[in-house]
Amino acid sequence: MRLPFTxxxxxxxxxxxxxxxxxxxxxxxxxxxxxxxxxxPQEIVLAFNGVVAVNRISILSHEHFIPSKxxxxxxNVSYREAPSHTKAKYARVGYLKFSKxxxxxxxxxxxxxxxxxxxxFLKLCMSAPLGHPxxxxxxxxxxxxxxxxxxxxxxxxxxxxxxxxxLGFQMLLHGIDLHEDFxxxxxxxxxxxxxxxxxLRDIQxxxxxSKDREDFEExxxxxxxxxxxxxAGEQILKLEADKRSAVEREDYQIAKTVKSEIDQLNVMMEAxxxxxxxxxxxxxxxxxxxxxxxxxxxxxxxxxxAVEREDYxxxxxxKGEIEKLKARLxxxx
Numbered sequence: 001m002r003l004p005f006t007x008x009x010x011x012x013x014x015x016x017x018x019x020x021x022x023x024x025x026x027x028x029x030x031x032x033x034x035x036x037x038x039x040x041p042q043e044i045v046l047a048f049n050g051v052v053a054v055n056r057i058s059i060l061s062h063e064h065f066i067p068s069k070x071x072x073x074x075x076n077v078s079y080r081e082a083p084s085h086t087k088a089k090y091a092r093v094g095y096l097k098f099s100k101x102x103x104x105x106x107x108x109x110x111x112x113x114x115x116x117x118x119x120x121f122l123k124l125c126m127s128a129p130l131g132h133p134x135x136x137x138x139x140x141x142x143x144x145x146x147x148x149x150x151x152x153x154x155x156x157x158x159x160x161x162x163x164x165x166x167l168g169f170q171m172l173l174h175g176i177d178l179h180e181d182f183x184x185x186x187x188x189x190x191x192x193x194x195x196x197x198x199x200l201r202d203i204q205x206x207x208x209x210s211k212d213r214e215d216f217e218e219x220x221x222x223x224x225x226x227x228x229x230x231x232a233g234e235q236i237l238k239l240e241a242d243k244r245s246a247v248e249r250e251d252y253q254i255a256k257t258v259k260s261e262i263d264q265l266n267v268m269m270e271a272x273x274x275x276x277x278x279x280x281x282x283x284x285x286x287x288x289x290x291x292x293x294x295x296x297x298x299x300x301x302x303x304x305x306a307v308e309r310e311d312y313x314x315x316x317x318x319k320g321e322i323e324k325l326k327a328r329l330x331x332x333x
Contacts, residue, residue, distance in 0.1 A: 003052050003147045005122070008085050009045035012038045016190070017141065019044060025144040033065055036137035042067075045075070045085045046122040046147070054093075054117045054149040059124075061098055061108040062141025064134040067126040070096045072113065075121030085121050093117045100130045108143045118152055187233070193240065195266060196233020199273045200226060206276055214324070225272045232265045232272075239265075289329065296325045 007019040010032070017033035025031060034042050057072060072095060075088035096111040129140045187197025203226045210219040239262050246255035299322050306315035 001148065001150065003048055003054070003149055003151075005046040005048050005145075005147060007032075007044060008047045008121075009043065011042045011044070014139065022142065022145055029143070031060075031062060031141055031143035033062060033141035034139045036139055038139065040128045041071070041125045042140060043126070044124045044142075046124075046145070047085060048120050048122075048147075049151075051076070051118055051120050051152040052147075052149050053152045054115055054119065054122070054147055056112060056114055056146075056148040057096075057122075058110060058112045058144075058146040058148070059096055059142060060110050060144040062143055063106065063108050064132045065139040065141035066098050066101070066109065066130045066132065066135075067128070067140040067142075068098060068130050069127040070098075070111075071125040071127075072096070072115070073123040073125065074115075074117040074119035075123055076119055077121075085123075088121045090121070090123055091117075098130060101132070122147065190230075190233075191237065192230060192233025193236040196229050196236065196269060199229050199269055199276075200233070202273065203229065203276045222276055225276050229269050229272050232269050236262055236265050292325055292329050296322060296329070299325065 005023075007022055010019040012035035013019055014033040014035055017030045019032045021029045021031050032044070054074070059070060061067065072093050073090040074093050075085060075090045077084065077088050093115045094113045096113055098109050098111060101109070124142075124145075126140050126142075129135055129138060187194045187200075190197055190200070192200065203222055207219050207222040207226065210216070210222060239258050243255050243258040243262070246252070246258060299318055303315050303318040303322065306312070306318060
């Protein structure tokens with residue numbers, strides 16, 4: 001099974017591409033990207049919720065920021081102390097090498113390694129990037145990490161008996177909510193408050209899904225909601241600073257007024273999020289079918305015109321659109 005993990009250490013990251021993107025990577029996610037001109041090697045440490053038996057590690061590189069090599073190291077801790085990636089003892093389990101690609105190649109590279117390792121941490125030590133025309137700042141990036149294996153019941157039970165309750169629970173016992181912590185850092189880098197950051201991430205996913213479905217009207221609607229949430233998040237961040245300043249001055253009337261403004265903006269953002277999740281009412285099947293047929297007729301004419309002027313590249317692209325429309329027509333009864 002695919003093992004869940006939490007990134008507990010990262011040497012650097014770029015705005016908009018924090019390591020938290022690796023927690024729930026999607027086809028639309030940018031994944032993790034290092035800061036511009038970082039020092040090498042760059043390290044990322046993953047923590048599992050207990051001791052796991054890993055049998056396969058798959059890593060999808062960034063499309064342009066491709067590390068030349070990734071060393072993989074399994075980390076374990078003593079059962080007599082709280083788990084910490086800084087105190088773990090690491091042993092090398094193998095490495096992955098990536099190859100240089102041409103500028104016309106799209107998509108990242110997937111490299112896999114079969115291993116037999118028991119660990120509660122996994123450290124990735126990444127070397128300098130392979131050359132790419134679009135990598136102007138010597139960065140590296142990972143789009144997705146899949147660690148496959150099983151929970152090692154015996155060793156995890158020892159952690160439980162020692163009162164550590166597994167890594168995830170131990171972190172919560174210490175008052176650390178890593179997911180919330182990463183969301184907060186991501187929002188801060190975007191210049192908005194945490195709630196706005198979370199809503200923006202969710203709306204962007206919905207918008208990308210709409211674009212994939214070629215529902216551009218819905219994508220446009222979500223884009224407008226995204227703008228409203230972003231503006232509100234920026235305002236809240238400023239108002240939070242004003243509120244703290246008022247409290248420090250013991251000007252509680254001002255603090256109360258500012259808090260009221262923040263509450264109103266939060267309510268507005270929640271309404272935007274609900275609106276984003278709402279599926280807009282669709283036109284009747286007959287109306288939708290007519291629109292598709294009209295568009296199909298227009299494309300057929302455009303394809304014929306392209307063939308007549310011997311623009312076969314355009315004709316091929318239009319043919320692809322026609323095939324997609326025909327497939328959609330078959331779905332509309």
